[in-house]
Amino acid sequence: MTVAARLRAIPSWQVTLGVALLGLGFLVAAQLAGEGPRVRYTTQERSPLVETASELQADQEALKVTILDLRARIQAAEQAGEGSAALVKGLNDELQAARIAAGLIPLTGSGIVLQLEDSLQPADPEGNTSDLLVGARDLRTIVEELWAAGAEAIAVNGERMTPTTAVIDIGPSILVNAAYLAGPYQVTAIGPDDLYARLSASPGFVDFIRARAEAWGLRVSIAEPESVDMPAFAGTVTLRYARPQPSPEAVIGPDG
Amino acid sequence: MHQRRNQLTIAAVTFILGLLVIVQLRTQASGAAFAGLSSQELTVLVANLNDRNDDLRGAIGTLERELATLTTNTQRGEVSVDELRADLRRVRLYAGLDPATGPGVVLTIRGPIDGSGVEDLVNELRNAGAEAIAVESVRLVPGVVLLGAAGAVTVDDVPLDDPFELSAIGAPDKLTGSLTRSGGIIAQLAATLPDVIVEVTPLDRVDVPATARELVPGHGRPRL
Numbered sequence: 001m002t003v004a005a006r007l008r009a010i011p012s013w014q015v016t017l018g019v020a021l022l023g024l025g026f027l028v029a030a031q032l033a034g035e036g037p038r039v040r041y042t043t044q045e046r047s048p049l050v051e052t053a054s055e056l057q058a059d060q061e062a063l064k065v066t067i068l069d070l071r072a073r074i075q076a077a078e079q080a081g082e083g084s085a086a087l088v089k090g091l092n093d094e095l096q097a098a099r100i101a102a103g104l105i106p107l108t109g110s111g112i113v114l115q116l117e118d119s120l121q122p123a124d125p126e127g128n129t130s131d132l133l134v135g136a137r138d139l140r141t142i143v144e145e146l147w148a149a150g151a152e153a154i155a156v157n158g159e160r161m162t163p164t165t166a167v168i169d170i171g172p173s174i175l176v177n178a179a180y181l182a183g184p185y186q187v188t189a190i191g192p193d194d195l196y197a198r199l200s201a202s203p204g205f206v207d208f209i210r211a212r213a214e215a216w217g218l219r220v221s222i223a224e225p226e227s228v229d230m231p232a233f234a235g236t237v238t239l240r241y242a243r244p245q246p247s248p249e250a251v252i253g254p255d256g
Numbered sequence: 257m258h259q260r261r262n263q264l265t266i267a268a269v270t271f272i273l274g275l276l277v278i279v280q281l282r283t284q285a286s287g288a289a290f291a292g293l294s295s296q297e298l299t300v301l302v303a304n305l306n307d308r309n310d311d312l313r314g315a316i317g318t319l320e321r322e323l324a325t326l327t328t329n330t331q332r333g334e335v336s337v338d339e340l341r342a343d344l345r346r347v348r349l350y351a352g353l354d355p356a357t358g359p360g361v362v363l364t365i366r367g368p369i370d371g372s373g374v375e376d377l378v379n380e381l382r383n384a385g386a387e388a389i390a391v392e393s394v395r396l397v398p399g400v401v402l403l404g405a406a407g408a409v410t411v412d413d414v415p416l417d418d419p420f421e422l423s424a425i426g427a428p429d430k431l432t433g434s435l436t437r438s439g440g441i442i443a444q445l446a447a448t449l450p451d452v453i454v455e456v457t458p459l460d461r462v463d464v465p466a467t468a469r470e471l472v473p474g475h476g477r478p479r480l
Contacts, residue, residue, distance in 0.1 A: 020269040027276045049298040050290050056305035063312035070319035077326035078340055091340040098344055100478065101471035102351035103398070109476030140375060144401045152399070152473035163352050163397050166383035170304070171297040173290075178308035180290075180301060190476040204403065230476060235308075236315035237350040242387040242425040244345060245355040245463060 057180055064234035071104065071232075103160045103233040107153055111190040111228035112199070114142060118172075118183055119217035129172075131216050134183055136169040138212060139176075142187050143167070145205045149198040151189040153230045157181045160233040177235055190230050196222060349388075352397040352467040356388040360425040360462035361432055366418060367452040368407030373445055375402050377422060377454070380441040384434035386424040388464040392416065395467040406449065428458035 079092055099105050116139070119132035143154055143161060154161040159176040168175050173182045189195060199205050212218045290298060322339065329336040348354045363377065378396060381389055389396040391411045402411050409416045424431060435442050435456055442454050 016266055017269060020266070020273055023273055024269070024276065027273070049295060049302060053290055053298055053302050053305060056302060056309060059309050060305060060312065063309060063316065066316055067312060067319065070316065070323060074319060074323050074326060074343075077323060077330060078336065078343070080330055085335060087337060088335055088340065091337065091344060095340060095344050095347065096478075097472055098347040098351055098353060100473070101353060102347050104347065106479040107473060107476035108479040109473065111475070136379075137372075140379065141372070144375065144403070147399050147401045148403060153476055154398070161398050163350065163389075164382055164387060166379050168379070168383055170301050171290075171293040173293070175301070175304055178304045180305070190473055192475055229479060234312075236311045236318075237347055238315060238318050239346075239349060239356075239358075239387040239425075241358040241360065241427060242349060242356040242464070243358050244349055245357045 053180075060179065067234050067236075068232060075099075102237060103153065103162045104237065106232045107190055107230040108227050109152075109190040109230070110193055110195075111151070111188065111225075111230075112196050113223045113225060113228060114146075114187040114189070115219075115221045115223070116142065116183070116185045116187070117219040119219070121217040132218075133172050134174075134185055134218060136167045136174050138208075138218065139174060139185060139187070140167050141204070141208050145199060145202055145208065146187065146189045146191070146195075148204070149191070149195055149202055151191040151195060153190040155188045155231050157186055158231050160231055162233045162235070164235075177233070188228055188230060190228055196224055351471060352388065352395045353471065355466045356425055356464045357461060358387070358425040359428050359460050360386070360423065360458075361428055361435075362457045362459060362462060363422040363424075363435075364419050364455040364457070365422060365452065366455075367449070368418075369409060369445070369449060369452045370406040371401075371403040371409045373406075373449055373452065374409055374422070376441055376445070377435070378402070380435055381422075381424045381426070381431060384426065384431045386426040386431060388425045390423045390464045392420055393465055395465055397467045397469060397471060399469060399471070400467075423462050423464055425462050425464055428460075432456050432458050 078095065096105070100107070116134045118134055121132055123129045123132065139156060143156070146154055156167075156176050159165070159179050159181065162177070165177050166175075170180070173180060174185070175181070192198075209220065213220045290301070293301065322343065325339055326336050329339070345354070349356055361381075365374070365377075374391070378389060378391075391402065394400060394411045394414070400412055402409055404410050404415075407418070434440065435454075437443075442456070445452055445454060
């Protein structure tokens with residue numbers, strides 16, 4: 001190789017390496033900056049935690065599907081004996097009514113869908129953002145206002161409101177029925193045709209709009225589709241502590 | 257010779273570069289699922305998901321046994337009346353259609369509490385695993401709301417007395433611990449509503465009445 005050729009070769013190799021190292025440095029910087037000061041100390045634990053949470057969430061979805069499937073098969077098996085006796089027919093009818101009352105049957109009907117989204121306003125100088133996010137308290141207020149306005153069944157992002165449903169904050173997101181929900185939150189309600197009119201006339205709802213949408217910029221939108229689909233509760237209904245009261249009242253009546 | 261070494265070096269550098277790009281992308285992708293959650297919050301989330309999944313697995317076990325019994329009965333040509341009755345009792349108890357009894361807690365609430373304060377207590381009881389709850393003689397089922405300003409709370413349009421009681425069935429120690437822990441809901445209420453006093457009594461037996469409500473929707477029908 002001539003001296004001239006070597007001289008030409010060196011810059012090109014240095015240039016390539018230089019560009020590659022520049023990219024490397026940028027990526028290292030991006031990686032570090034992306035983690036932020038708050039989680040820097042806990043980087044070691046965070047990644048496995050995110051992985052565990054993702055796995056558990058996927059497990060939960062699969063378990064819910066299994067439950068809904070088993071319930072459908074049980075219902076089919078119970079109704080297989082239908083017609084064999086009036087007693088069985090009566091029990092099946094009562095069971096269907098009880099399941100609807102418990103939120104175990106998906107429904108369709110008239111109603112509204114209310115969507116809540118985090119505010120787009122910038123955080124205050126101290127960096128507080130909690131008032132700008134849709135919180136568990138906001139969702140609970142909306143759900144209560146909808147019940148008060150005459151809603152008969154409500155779900156948030158596919159999680160049905162049941163007698164045992166808790167709605168709690170988890171960081172900037174929300175747990176409903178211990179399912180992890182992130183915004184935008186869609187609150188689906190089945191109710192009378194004038195559900196929206198009743199909701200918007202409620203002083204509590206007006207207060208909510210004033211305090212959260214107007215003051216902090218939470219984005220609230222309402223749709224009145226032709227019909228609303230309501231999911232079934234995919235959870236356990238077997239109680240561990242509660243028993244039927246051993247009194248005459250506990251005898252199952254023909255109602256329901 | 258030189259060219260070969262250059263190529264090898266560049267190959268090595270680009271390999272590391274590619275590796276870092278993938279790591280960076282994966283970090284961002286997995287982080288997006290739980291964006292903004294601190295390690296502490298993630299730990300709480302994992303605990304919640306774990307408990308929930310255990311519950312769901314328990315429910316699947318129960319349902320599988322139920323289905324097996326029903327299938328066996330059908331194969332034998334028997335009618336599953338006992339199973340149907342047991343299933344009905346279970347669903348009605350959960351829905352609030354039958355009165356319930358069991359261990360739990362009774363909360364005695366004195367002073368001018370508001371509707372959202374009572375709802376917060378109820379939400380915390382549910383979060384701690386309460387299975388059946390009543391305010392005085394009204395079973396709390398979907399549709400029942402506690403509304404009103406401080407000292408004027410109504411449940412199903414009936415004003416509450418001062419003091420009034422909130423009864424819940426569940427693990428007494430867990431319910432008590434969850435309500436009374438430092439920074440918990442009772443401590444928060446004490447800060448915002450200092451005149452309100454909440455007393456928690458764990459009991460071996462708490463009775464909760466059935467709901468008087470019609471729980472089958474009039475505007476919704478089963479979807480197939």
